[in-house]
Amino acid sequence: MITRFLWQGMGRNLRLFVLLVLAIGIVLPLLNLLMPPASAFYVPAWVLQLIGKYLCYASLALAVDLVWGYCGILTLGHAAFFALGGYCMGMYLMRQIGSRGVYGNPILPDFMVFLNYKELPWFWHGFDQFWFAAIMVVLVPSLLALALGWFAFRSRVTGVYLSIITQAMTFALLLAFFRNDMGLGGNNGMTDFKDILGFSVQADGTRAVLCFASALVLAIFLVISGAVVGSRFGKALTAVRDAESRMRFLGYRVEGYKLFVFVLSAAMAGVAGALYVPQVGIINPSEFSPGNSIEAVLWVAVGGRGTLIGPVIGAFLVNFGKTWLTGALPEVWLFALGAMFIAVTLFLPKGVVGLWSQVRTRGATRKARAPA
Amino acid sequence: MSMTEQRSTSALLYLSGVTVSFDGFKALNNLSLLVEPGEMRAIIGPNGAGKTTMMDVVTGKTRPDEGEVVFDGRADLTKLDEADIATLGIGRKFQKPTVFENHTVRDNLLLALAGLRSWYRLLLATPTKAENDRLNEILSIIRMEPQQHMLGARLSHGQKQWLEIGMLLAQDPKLLLVDEPVAGMTDVETETTAQVLREINRTHSVVVVEHDMSFVRALGVKVTVLHEGSMLAEGTLDQVSADPRVVEVYLGR
Numbered sequence: 001m002i003t004r005f006l007w008q009g010m011g012r013n014l015r016l017f018v019l020l021v022l023a024i025g026i027v028l029p030l031l032n033l034l035m036p037p038a039s040a041f042y043v044p045a046w047v048l049q050l051i052g053k054y055l056c057y058a059s060l061a062l063a064v065d066l067v068w069g070y071c072g073i074l075t076l077g078h079a080a081f082f083a084l085g086g087y088c089m090g091m092y093l094m095r096q097i098g099s100r101g102v103y104g105n106p107i108l109p110d111f112m113v114f115l116n117y118k119e120l121p122w123f124w125h126g127f128d129q130f131w132f133a134a135i136m137v138v139l140v141p142s143l144l145a146l147a148l149g150w151f152a153f154r155s156r157v158t159g160v161y162l163s164i165i166t167q168a169m170t171f172a173l174l175l176a177f178f179r180n181d182m183g184l185g186g187n188n189g190m191t192d193f194k195d196i197l198g199f200s201v202q203a204d205g206t207r208a209v210l211c212f213a214s215a216l217v218l219a220i221f222l223v224i225s226g227a228v229v230g231s232r233f234g235k236a237l238t239a240v241r242d243a244e245s246r247m248r249f250l251g252y253r254v255e256g257y258k259l260f261v262f263v264l265s266a267a268m269a270g271v272a273g274a275l276y277v278p279q280v281g282i283i284n285p286s287e288f289s290p291g292n293s294i295e296a297v298l299w300v301a302v303g304g305r306g307t308l309i310g311p312v313i314g315a316f317l318v319n320f321g322k323t324w325l326t327g328a329l330p331e332v333w334l335f336a337l338g339a340m341f342i343a344v345t346l347f348l349p350k351g352v353v354g355l356w357s358q359v360r361t362r363g364a365t366r367k368a369r370a371p372a
Numbered sequence: 373m374s375m376t377e378q379r380s381t382s383a384l385l386y387l388s389g390v391t392v393s394f395d396g397f398k399a400l401n402n403l404s405l406l407v408e409p410g411e412m413r414a415i416i417g418p419n420g421a422g423k424t425t426m427m428d429v430v431t432g433k434t435r436p437d438e439g440e441v442v443f444d445g446r447a448d449l450t451k452l453d454e455a456d457i458a459t460l461g462i463g464r465k466f467q468k469p470t471v472f473e474n475h476t477v478r479d480n481l482l483l484a485l486a487g488l489r490s491w492y493r494l495l496l497a498t499p500t501k502a503e504n505d506r507l508n509e510i511l512s513i514i515r516m517e518p519q520q521h522m523l524g525a526r527l528s529h530g531q532k533q534w535l536e537i538g539m540l541l542a543q544d545p546k547l548l549l550v551d552e553p554v555a556g557m558t559d560v561e562t563e564t565t566a567q568v569l570r571e572i573n574r575t576h577s578v579v580v581v582e583h584d585m586s587f588v589r590a591l592g593v594k595v596t597v598l599h600e601g602s603m604l605a606e607g608t609l610d611q612v613s614a615d616p617r618v619v620e621v622y623l624g625r
Contacts, residue, residue: 005496233494235479239472246470249431250484250543251458256491 006227014226017309018219024051025215029208045204048211052279054319055214059272061299061311062221063265068297069306070229071261072241074159077166078269079292080173081141083283085270087177087184088140090283091124092133093193093201100194110192111185121183130197137274138267144169145266146259153255153262158244167290174288189284201278214275218312221268225308228264237261238306298337301344304351313352383445384409384547384577385430390439392425392601399425400436401601407547412569412578414588414609417598418621423581426598427549431464432457444546459489463545467552469532473525477516477535480524481507484539506542514538530561537568548572550580554587566590585609597621 010018028043028051035042060082067073099106103113107120126132148169152162180186199206228234240247240254247254277283286292295318303314318340325333348355385407392400400422407413417423428434429441432454441449447460458464472480485503488494499507511517514534519527527535540548550569554562566587569578582588588595588609595612597604599621605612612618 228495231495232482232488232497232499233491235475236483236491236494238474239483242472242474243470245433245454246466246472247483248454249458249464250539251455251489253455253489253491260491 005231006223010223010226010230014222014308017312018222021055021215021219021222021312025055025212025219029211033204033208045207048207049279050323052207052211052214053276054316055211055218056272056276056279057296057299057319058312058315059214059218059221059275060269060296061303061315062218062225062308063268063272064296065300065305065308065311066225066228066265066268067261068300069311070234070237070241071258072244073258073262074163074297075166075262075265076163076290076293076297077168077170078265078296080166080170080288081145081266081269082273082276082292082296083170083173083177083285083287084141084144085137085273086277086283086287087190087273088127088133088136088270089274089277090190090193091127091184092130093196093278094190095124095128096195097192098194101192109185109190111188111190112183115180115186117183124183134274137270141266141270141273142263145263149259149262153258167293170288170293171290174285174290177285177288185284187285189282189286191282191284193278193281196278201281207279210275210279214279217271217275221271222308222312224264224268228261229308233257233260295337298341298344300351302340302348302351304353307351307353310351310353317352382409383407384411384443385579386440386442386445387426387430388440390426390429390436390441392422392429392434392436398601400429400439403439403598403602405596405603407577407579409546410573410577412573412580412591412593414591414593414595415579415581415598416583416585416588416595417604420600421598422601423598424551425601427464427551427581430457430549431462455489458543458545461544461546463540463543463548465536465540465548465550465553467555469529469536471524471527471532471535471539473523475524476521477524477527478507478511478520480535481510481538481542484542486542486544510538510541513541529556533565537572540572545576547577547579550578552582552584553580554582554584562587563590 028048031041031043032045032048037044060078063081064075064078067075067078094109097109101110101113103110105113108117112120127136148165152165157165176182177184178187184190193201195201196206199209229237236247236252237257240252240257244254273287299314299318300311301314302318303312304310321336321340322333325336344351350358383406385405387403387405390400390403391398403422403426405426415423415426425434429436430449432449432452436450439450443449443457443460443462449457452460472483475483482499482503485506487503488497508517511520514537516531516534516538519531524532524535553569554565557565562584569580569591572578580591594607595609596606597612597615597618604621605615605618
């Protein structure tokens with residue numbers, strides 16, 4: 001039954017795209033590991049790290065698209081779920097440092113020694129185990145989304161009001177995580193990670209596996225999202241997006257639909273964040289900054305809202321542009337971002353993917369007209 | 373309470389002393405109304421008489437400040453929300469045709485089809501043989517088999533009206549509330565709509581809110597006149613149009 005569920009949403013395009021994602025996740029790390037650095041096919045470690053980062057962003061974009069593109073909930077706080085997943089992973093990585101820290105305390109991370117902590121705060125217990133951290137990566141963002149969604153959707157908060165609430169949520173978390181007495185590293189966050197599952201996070205092999213894992217997770221998320229939106233649930237979901245009150249009068253309890261995708265999406269964002277942190281080597285409160293969430297929405301808009309492939313393409317395109325522009329002309333980046341938002345809103349309501357299908361239908365009609 | 377139960381056993385829809393006020397303005401003022409099973413009732417009244425508010429109260433969109441609303445002799449509609457009320461068997465057709473524009477005609481009907489509503493069961497559900505047969509049946513009744521894979525957005529205004537009627541058939545409510553069904557229609561379309569409603573009335577109870585007097589005459593059913601949130605008159609169209617108070621409300625001032 002589960003196989004059928006997962007298979008039902010897989011159109012031909014999506015299947016090919018999932019294979020492409022997996023191929024990137026397998027070929028690039030292998031080229032990095034197997035090719036000699038002098039070869040033309042050698043993929044340097046920094047490229048691998050960059051692609052791994054983009055793959056995590058793509059998972060976040062897919063999560064945003066699931067709620068915004070398919071359920072019409074414009075979330076402006078999804079980076080908070082991403083960051084929470086990242087913090088859970090960061091806590092695990094901090095516990096793995098053990099006595100190798102600057103202060104050499106076998107239990108307490110460096111920042112706690114520095115801040116005169118006498119013992120480990122209660123919520124740090126268990127994070128020395130990977131399985132525990134992995135569960136928390138999913139559970140913490142999901143529970144926050146469940147609590148927020150429960151109150152917001154039941155009180156029928158919609159539209160811009162919901163966007164403001166999600167934005168306020170991430171801002172509140174930003175302020176909270178900045179405080180030293182949160183016990184999560186304050187404004188410095190957590191860094192100087194050493195090992196993950198016993199392997200050095202700096203090692204080429206570990207980086208390769210992390211990049212592959214990011215691709216694998218994105219592929220799994222694409223399959224799950226495809227199954228969800230391709231099911232009868234998905235039909236009801238887009239109907240809620242298009243005419244919510246009509247669905248209520250048809251007897252659908254709309255809150256359940258919204259809550260399910262919101263929680264699923266938050267969990268996906270959390271996992272993406274958890275994979276992101278060991279690859280960039282740091283997690284700090286700036287990940288909660290409202291701008292991050294807005295950028296994630298922009299990736300979806302650029303790629304194509306309400307498609308599964310669009311957000312992935314959008315995340316890659318915008319972040320590639322960002323990497324390139326912030327290197328070449330750092331002061332221009334924010335203007336370029338704003339211009340892109342305006343251009344997409346005006347000219348590409350369905351994003352790059354929409355442009356592609358627009359060109360194809362136009363070509364098809366021209367062909368159809370030609371003989372007449 | 374015992375009186376309610378006694379009186380509502382025969383009535384399908386029972387409203388008693390319903391009052392709704394918005395910022396002091398009484399949209400409904402001590403309104404009472406009875407609809408019998410199998411009945412078709414037309415509700416008329418000038419703008420602001422409370423027709424739409426009455427529909428909102430019955431479908432759970434608006435909670436009354438006072439009064440009782442009982443469906444089918446047992447369900448207290450003032451305590452339920454839209455989804456519950458729809459599941460009990462009250463369907464609502466809006467003034468503007470509201471079909472799901474990004475869904476095909478067949479999916480529109482599938483969404484409306486009585487039965488599965490819970491999100492966790494829909495995740496794994498596929499349409500059963502019985503459901504597919506019912507969809508085919510409705511498609512042939514509304515004569516839209518050729519368009520069944522067309523998106524709602526691409527339908528003409530008339531096709532949307534037909535699809536919406538099909539969706540109501542799929543929903544199969546005991547009581548159907550219809551809000552101004554002939555607004556913006558030609559005379560021929562108005563006449564057809566009256567026929568369709570009479571057809572539906574064979575198996576369903578119907579409440580129609582309408583401005584158009586010729587349409588109400590074509591329906592030929594008992595009429596309730598609302599004015600300033602209360603019932604002004606009730607009877608055949610000829611009876612109520614002879615009532616001087618009704619004439620005053622419609623023509624006077």
